[in-house]
Amino acid sequence: MKLMNAAVFFILVPTLTPALDPLSTSVFMGGAAVAWQLLSPYSWLKCSLLECCNMKDTLNLSVIKMDLDRKVFGQHLAIQIVLRALSANMHFKRPRKPLVMSFHGWTGTGKTFVSSIIAENLYQLNTPRRRFVHHFSTVLHFPHLSHVHLYKEQLQNWIRGNVSACPRSLFIFSEMDQMPHGLIDSITPFLGYHEEIDGVYYGKAIFIFLNNAGGDKVTEIALDYWRREKRREDIPAKKLQYLLSEEIFRNRDSGFFHSQLIQKNLIDYFIPFLPLEHKHVKECVRQELHVQGHPEDEDLIAEIALAMTDYPSEERLYSSKGCKTVASRVSLSI
Numbered sequence: 001m002k003l004m005n006a007a008v009f010f011i012l013v014p015t016l017t018p019a020l021d022p023l024s025t026s027v028f029m030g031g032a033a034v035a036w037q038l039l040s041p042y043s044w045l046k047c048s049l050l051e052c053c054n055m056k057d058t059l060n061l062s063v064i065k066m067d068l069d070r071k072v073f074g075q076h077l078a079i080q081i082v083l084r085a086l087s088a089n090m091h092f093k094r095p096r097k098p099l100v101m102s103f104h105g106w107t108g109t110g111k112t113f114v115s116s117i118i119a120e121n122l123y124q125l126n127t128p129r130r131r132f133v134h135h136f137s138t139v140l141h142f143p144h145l146s147h148v149h150l151y152k153e154q155l156q157n158w159i160r161g162n163v164s165a166c167p168r169s170l171f172i173f174s175e176m177d178q179m180p181h182g183l184i185d186s187i188t189p190f191l192g193y194h195e196e197i198d199g200v201y202y203g204k205a206i207f208i209f210l211n212n213a214g215g216d217k218v219t220e221i222a223l224d225y226w227r228r229e230k231r232r233e234d235i236p237a238k239k240l241q242y243l244l245s246e247e248i249f250r251n252r253d254s255g256f257f258h259s260q261l262i263q264k265n266l267i268d269y270f271i272p273f274l275p276l277e278h279k280h281v282k283e284c285v286r287q288e289l290h291v292q293g294h295p296e297d298e299d300l301i302a303e304i305a306l307a308m309t310d311y312p313s314e315e316r317l318y319s320s321k322g323c324k325t326v327a328s329r330v331s332l333s334i
Contacts, residue, residue: 064121074280095203104214105273111210132166138175151187167204176211177257185315191266213254214244218272244270275318281305284323288330
């Protein structure tokens, strides 16, 4: 209210300026311009000094594709589907429903990394974007099965309040395989085809679920292709997506066990993250050496990657931990 009163005063200043000297007039007019910028909901000044929701979609698909191609290894299917999903969502000024993606694969295959790259590219400014990216950790935020009803209410209120403040909000749910059954169904109304719910429009929101459940099925198919001497690049995305939806719906170790989100087809994309081969782990090691400021050492890269390639026990084709422990192994090896 004080800011509003000040702005009104500054806006009315021109009627008073004849009685003021030129310097005073410039000060007053400058103050009026600042006040106007602060009152404007999406002004550059307000977004620089305060946290605001920049309603202009700033996601540059060519830039995010470059980031994904350069930083994520062995996940051509995931990258293709994510880019297609974002492109389709950004095509509409007012999407009919929120974008909902579910990432599935073994630990260390890049699920969290890809979601962070999306978050980094979604908003124009680094500082305010943290306010509009909401990360829920099942272990941290929903630890007690006996409190599920309370969690449902809190989750609904959190999503409703934050989408009201910023329609282009990003919600990331990690450790979905440990999510209490039925909890995620509490957000079902927000993910459907609605113009508005109680005056709130949810169509520009993005929801990403990170799930280890389904990872064994993805690995099973990838291994079958390898044993039949077929390229992993030839694995059909549609087949994997269908198998994933069936798998996690029936899997008791999945947060989507008998979930309404699947029954009502509210998850737009089930995205497979393939197991990482020896060559992919080598790229992870190479990148980590660069991050830690060390020169590339091909012998060291090969040694660490070989030690991490451990599945299946006979072929030792994949890393069961992906690139999860690369950073610590590099640190210990230098």
